[in-house]
Amino acid sequence: MDVSTKNTNHKITLGMLIGSLVTFANLYGPQTFIQHFTHDFHMSASESSLALSISTFTLAFGMLVMAAISNTWGRKNIMVFSLVSSSILYLLVGFAPNFEVLLMIRAIEGFALAGFPAIAVTYLAEELSGNQFPKALAVYITGSGFGGFFGRIVSSSILDLSNWHTAVFVLGTLTLILSIIFIFLVEPSKNFIAQEFSIKNWIGGILAACKDTKLWFFYGLGFLALGVYVAMFNYIGFPLIKSFGLSQTIVGFIFIFQLMGSVGSMTVGKLSDRYTRGQMLFASLVVALIGISLTAVHHLPIVLLGLFVLSCGFFAWHNLVSGWVSSSAIPTAKAYASSIYLLFYYVGSSVVGTVGGHFYDADGWNGVVGIMIACCIIGFVLLGLVEMKLKKMIKHAAI
Incomplete structure (x- = not known):
């Protein structure tokens, strides 16, 4: 393997780690706010948990759609759309005037988030060969666990210093910056063949x-x-x-x-x-x-x-x-x-x-x-x- 290919593989692996971190940080970040939603919006614990549940629900159905669209639109395009749009939507959560609007934003965000996990493994399988694929896949899976932890710990730490609105802004800003870094790290698919949907x-x-x-x-x-x-x-x-x-x-x-x-x-x-x-x-x-x-x-x-x-x-x-x-x-x-x-x-x-x-x-x-x-x-x-x-x-x- 030449130096150029090795560097490209390292950049792809790092990029997929970042993408996985962004996805699951945005998805699970609000889990730490559930207790605060019960107080601020005067609702039960089950109602507050909808802030997380509605996103995982729309993400689930979004994956079926995103996987099919990527065959036409391209792998990287879908992943970039997913990471950037979900980070922007996460920032908007902090400005929601009421819980109903918050849920609407989270529902859209869940669908947007689906693009990355629906495509990531396929992209790695197409672009990496030999033992590079399982290594990168392991890093990607590690990123999903670390992303959930990262989102929750950032949110929890800010909550002790300020409020959930500030915590949303901090995490959303961090994931948006990481999404932009992803764009420069991961190259467009070289082995992808577009198909008619x-x-x-x-x-x-x-x-x-x-x-x-x-x-x-x-x-x-x-x-x-x-x-x-x-x-x-x-x-x-x-x-x-x-x-x-x-x-x-x-x-x-x-x-x-x-x-x-x-x-x-x-x-x-x-x-x-x-x-x-x-x-x-x-x-x-x-x-x-x-x-x-x-x-x-x-x-x-x-x-x-x-x-x-x-x-x-x-x-x-x-x-x-x-x-x-x-x-x-x-x-x-x-x-x-x-x-x-x-x-x-x-x-x-x-x-x-x-x-x-x-x-x-x-x-x-x-x-x-x-x-x-x-x-x-x-x-x-x-x-x-x-x-x-x-x-x-x-x-x-x-x-």
Whole structure:
């Protein structure tokens, strides 16, 4: 590899790290404002959580659209549009005169955000070869976890010094600057071949992924995975501040467990040749269930341990199911199956994240723990059903 190509690859990798950071910082930044929205807009916790849920909901559907448009418009164009427009929209959130306008801006922002995660992996696969692709992909995935942490910690730190309006302005300005840096780092696609957009082919691919009945169990598991995870971190700030007297900045640092949770994903990789996906997913669900239960204990160190354990379980859970979707789908439907999985994944965060707020309003933190445990139990049921389905398919194939 010559020096020029090596430098280009490094710039692309750095650019994708920045793009991932911007995307997930903008998406999850308002999670730290939920307690403040309840006070400033005089509403319940479940209503306040819509500031996050509505963005993940529109992002989920936006990914299906953005992936198709990029085949015509170009990979970098879509990614730049996504990063710059979402950062500008994030800045506008701070000027919203009421919560209804705030939600409208966040809904549009979620759709705009979809452009980057929908295209990033495809761009890397097209532009990088050999061992450069998996290395860059690992950096991109790391950026998604770090981006969520970055958005929350910046917001939390500013909240202790000022108000959420200022926190929005600071984070929005930072992500806009980073988006501009991305433009200069990442070069236009060299290996991209524009295609004419066909609604018929797009719908046909989606229908093919929907007709495969076993995939619906995976879609359901994805729905539950991020739903549980987001519900936990949406509302854990309430007991940490009210019951344990932690400051907003310290609560922001609690999100470091989301980075540490990648231990779960790495463990799955190491054990993949010793255990089946089903066995490891069962263990991941058990780990998540233990983590959730620990947060119900009124002792701060145990609550923090519970957050870490749940994060490990979640990362392993998502890693296993997303990989299972890709390997189980028929070749012509793999890309669409992965897109639909991500659709359910993000819709799950919107639905369970908001429903968790109703349980918090009704029964405090124990109510949130209850709904998360119920989701894990449903996860065990879905895992059992998909394994029965796969065994039946293998039996029929052998006849």
